[in-house]
Amino acid sequence: MNNMNPSDLALLPILEALIEERHVSRAALRLNRSQPAVSHALARLRDLFDDPLLVRGEGGPQPTARALQLAEPLAEALALVRSMIEQPAFDALQCSRHFRLSLSDYGAAILLPRLVARLRTSAPLIDLTVISYGRERALTALVDGEIDLALGVYPALDQARYKDLGSALLFEETFACLHDETVLAGSLSLDRYLERPHVRVTVALEDDSEIDDALARLGHKRRIAVQIPHWSAAPEMVRGTDLVLTAARRSIAHLGTGGLRCNDLPFQMASFPFVQTWHRRREMDPAHRWLREQIAGIVSGTSKPTSLDLLRPMHEA
Known part of the structure; x- marks a missing residue:
């Protein structure tokens, strides 16, 4: 590793986003930065760690072994720093975000009209893109960072390859x-x-x-x-x-x-469970968490879930 200047510490959140999103454009969108700025930061990070960090692979950019090795200690270090800084209260009215959701025809019919109506009044700057993926495709898209949230029936959630996905039960269906x-x-x-x-x-x-x-x-x-x-x-x-x-x-x-x-x-x-599921890297994102609460509230008939237990990963329950 090359010498790191104090100013390089600001690159660590960018490195975290690049490793998790596995794509410069998605990392830039997540960080609210321009793509050239993130590309420039990646070039500096590659120099610092003497490693390409992201390389072209099947299905798009993939983290190198060195990047995967850095992921856990980096996440722990940044979580510690963030916990030391008091976060301002989340303001849905001022939140400008774009969320990508996977919903079937059925899920869209029973949830989407009410969700959009709630967003238009409570968070008018939040935009949604709704995609209809098959079950396996939706879970893979969550792992790859292609979408933010999937709502539906996912029997494969308990498989080891999806251990990093958290889920909340919305309702039981027959x-x-x-x-x-x-x-x-x-x-x-x-x-x-x-x-x-x-x-x-x-x-x-x-x-x-x-x-x-x-x-x-x-x-x-x-x-x-x-x-x-x-x-x-x-x-x-x-x-x-x-x-x-x-x-x-x-x-x-x-x-x-x-x-x-x-x-x-x-x-x-x-009966079978209809759930919302997301990657744990989104777990504490205030806007993402707020959106999950709105969806749970729509199903339960309240503005928010009645218990934070709704936000626990199902595989940990």
């Missing part, structure tokens, strides 16, 4: 099925359910289906006649056809009118 009574009168027995063709909604083909997994455990398989990425189009495909749609109850319960009928499943399935 499955129900929708069919057109003018074509298929009455409730659905398991035999009638299996005889009918089905609509499956999935953003990514590789995402697992809890419904098909549950049927397989019972020794059954349904026929998927139509597979689409958009939940909003699915109910109208059921209307006037023999198709059956199995989906989260919140998304179809209100549609059980005008010929359509919403039924319980004709087989047992456990």
Whole structure:
């Protein structure tokens, strides 16, 4: 390591952002600095540590072994310094940030209108970009720093590769099925359910289906006649056809009118958690934490979560 001047200490937060974001542009956005300024700082850091720190790799820039070695002691040192400095109270009205969220059609329908309405009144300078990623893609994007928050159903969260992701339960959901009574009168027995063709909604083909997994455990398989990425189009495909749609109850319960009928499943399935998840590097970011609180508050019907336990990583609970 080359000699460090006192003025070089100001580069350490930039190094932290570069290691975590793995991208000069994202680090600049996070630090509210220009990209040339961060590039210049990276050049000086490379000279100080006699290491490239970020190198081109598969999927974009990747930290070197030396950078990964520095990450933990750097985070601890900066956390200690920050804890010594009294932070001003967070002011949502004055917060100018851009957050990137991953939401499915379903998640967007039940959360996004209320979240946007709240932001427009409480934090009008906060901007959102909403992306619809598959489950695995969303978690990978969180790890890579490509998005700030993902909301949905993520069974893989307990895997070791996602140990740095924290999660908060928003609500427990159950499955129900929708069919057109003018074509298929009455409730659905398991035999009638299996005889009918089905609509499956999935953003990514590789995402697992809890419904098909549950049927397989019972020794059954349904026929998927139509597979689409958009939940909003699915109910109208059921209307006037023999198709059956199995989906989260919140998304179809209100549609059980005008010929359509919403039924319980004709087989047992456990409820499943709908969560918000983020990378722990965002854990204490005041704006990010405020946004998570607003989302939890929307679901619970309050302005904020009733307990800070909502903010604990699920894998630590």
